[in-house]
Amino acid sequence: MAGPASQYDVLIIGAGLSGLAAGIRLAHYEKRVAILERHTTIGGLNSFYQLRGRRHDVGLHAVTNFRPPTLKPLGPLAKLLRQLRISWDEFDLAPQCGSRVVMPGASLRFTNDFDRLQSDVAERFPDQIDGFKQLDAAAMSADTFDESREFQPSRERVRSLITNPLLEDLLFAPVLFYGSPTPHDCDWRQFAILWRALYREGFGRPRDGVKPILKTLTKRYKALGGDLWLRHGVQAIRSNGGKTVGVTLDDGTEIDAPHILSSAGLPQTAAMAGDAADLPTDPGPLSFVESISVLDRPASELGYDDTVTFYSTRDPRAGDRFRYANPEDPCDLTSGIACSPDNYQYFEASGGPHDEGCLRLTVLANPEYWANLEPDVYTREKARWHAAALDAGRDFDVLPDVTGAQASHVLDTDVFTPKTITRFTGHPNGAVYGSATKIRDGRTGLDGLHVIGTDQGYLGIVGAMLSGVSIANRLLT
Ligand SMILES: Cc1cc2nc3c(=O)[nH]c(=O)nc-3n(C[C@H](O)[C@H](O)[C@H](O)COP(=O)(O)OP(=O)(O)OC[C@H]3O[C@@H](n4cnc5c(N)ncnc54)[C@H](O)[C@@H]3O)c2cc1C
Known part of the structure; x- marks a missing residue:
């Protein structure tokens, strides 16, 4: 095929983790779908490149949510892979050796076994362990699917249970570093997601980095009949009477589709769609x-x-x-x-x-x-x-x-x-980590235009894929 068709059921802007996962889900249900990517390669923030004969990952430290499917109840990654019809083994994730958070006066070790962190807290902060257990219970029971746009600060909740500032900072540092777009704080739903992803479930990594993950996703998507167009940037999202009708590419080509999923981020999506999309534009x-x-x-x-x-x-x-x-x-x-x-x-x-x-x-x-x-x-x-x-x-x-x-x-x-x-x-x-404002339901002012990925509020590799799948599922119902 020389180029994209002139019409699809769904167009996806961006071949990062969220776009690829959404594409698989939609193609599986026989939607005619095309992913349009401006860059020359797939992966977005989590891509890989070649330099002086070596391959480097752009952004892979760790795949979070390492909870193999042999453990019940299933963790979010195992559930996600089921939705994508990809077996756990295809990602070839090896477990971490062990991670630490270190500050003057104390360090805490965490592995893929939560008890390790809990026993470090009990040993180093004995007067805080009850509060720590209550915080764990609160994070585990938080409603992370609550889609309200209002920012829900975490600091106050955590301080009501953890009264030692050193322990507070030790627990916050990994959570903020691995996913907060907000200085000094984090939305409570994001805090709970990251608490589970980092401390409860832990880290894994494929031996050969992010490339096998991206290749697995791309192969699956293409096998289901999805189109992937690299070097095809979207310049504008076209609409008529409040409804999405298609896109205009950087070279002026027009492609029609009633549904568009954008992983480009809020400011860029707002710039492409104009005022009708009614999106916040702070870049983060x-x-x-x-x-x-x-x-x-x-x-x-x-x-x-x-x-x-x-x-x-x-x-x-x-x-x-x-x-x-x-x-x-x-x-x-x-x-x-x-x-x-x-x-x-x-x-x-x-x-x-x-x-x-x-x-x-x-x-x-x-x-x-x-x-x-x-x-x-x-x-x-x-x-x-x-x-x-x-x-x-x-x-x-x-x-x-x-x-x-x-x-x-x-x-x-x-x-x-x-x-x-x-x-x-x-x-x-x-x-x-994108904009400080997140559109958790993915909806915009334009019928048919949804935001996926980082600015939907699901961060990291697993979060981005979950976001793509959750919005694709909405289109399928
Ligand atoms: C240094 C670094 C380290 C990281 N470490 C980890 C880690 O260890 N573990 C982890 O889980 N996460 C990590 N992350 C975060 C993770 O990479 C991201 O959260 C995730 O990849 C975001 O995926 P996405 O699909 O939402 O967006 P993106 O990856 O940003 O994808 C968006 C895509 O859209 C394309 N695009 C934008 N505008 C247009 C347009 N107009 N037309 C066509 N295409 C367009 C972009 O080129 C891009 O490919 C890290 C990120 C970085 C940068």
Whole structure:
């Protein structure tokens, strides 16, 4: 086929995780569906790329919600894969070795067994354990499907149960870092989703990163007859009398469809659809700089054993609280997320551990600063802040000394910034978690136009797929 057909039942904007999952679900029910993607490849915020002979993931630290289907009741990932008719084994997820959250005065370890975290809390904060158990019960029973748009703050609820500021910050840091578009806080429904996804169910990862996940989804979608068009950006969403009628592509081609699912984010969807869509346009304030260090041996041989380490060097005992906000400096070196894809229990059948190692480090960043640098300054600044972030992690004792004594073990590095994220996904500000306003029911002012993915309020790989499937199911009923 030379190009997309002129008419479909459903058009999906974006071939990220939400778009691919929605596409599978719709194609399975014999809808004529096309995914239109502006970029040259699939995956969006969770894609992969080739650099100097090595393949890197853009954004995969961990697949959350690791709860294998042998455990009942089924977790959200197992349920999701059932809806997509994909077997658990096809994702080839290996369980994590173990993660930590570290701050001055205490650290907590969490694995795929919740009891580990609970016993750390009981040991280090004995006067808080009852409150912790109540918080767990509240998070487990929260109505995460409540679709109201009103922001429901988490801090007050958590503070009514956890009265120690250090424990509060320790519990909040992973949750905020892995999914909050809101500075210092998180919507309560999102808090509950992340509590379950991170602490209750845990992390897994395919040995070969996100590529096998994306390939599995794409293969399934195409086998069901779905069309996927890369390098086909949508310039406008057309409507008539309050109803969606189709899109206009960047090259002016028009395609008709009564239903459109947009994973492009709220500001971009609003710009494409105009005032009739009645969507908020705040791009979201939070973005990150992430660096990759390729090592000549597994990270554990250089002393880094965690799967993921969330850390903050600020001391809540002295009133200096963990700061989750857009920094004034180019990067915030007082906190970060370190992770090594080496530290998963890879199965021998999948190839076992890798020979080369990898260390990733993510820190909060100031999007405006990174967006406005001249090319040569930009390259210099990336190198400078990459080294500074690694040094700060080393000084806080969470990272090996890969800029000093162990520098000879580093084979290659790469750094990406908010500007990179904007360039490859179109999200303004490089806002990884999107707008602070979420459209949880996916509905817009235009009949037939739905928002899916990050700005529907379901974040991360599993969240994005759940969002795509939930809105596709709505169209199917
Ligand atoms: C550095 C980083 C680390 C991360 N780590 C993890 C992790 O460890 N675990 C985890 O679960 N999640 C992680 N995430 C988050 C996760 O990647 C996202 O939540 C998820 O991939 C979002 O998927 P999506 O489908 O909602 O949107 P996106 O991935 O943003 O997809 C939207 C797609 O739409 C396309 N598009 C935009 N505008 C148009 C247009 N006009 N026409 C056509 N196409 C358009 C874009 O090019 C893009 O491909 C990370 C993200 C980043 C950036």
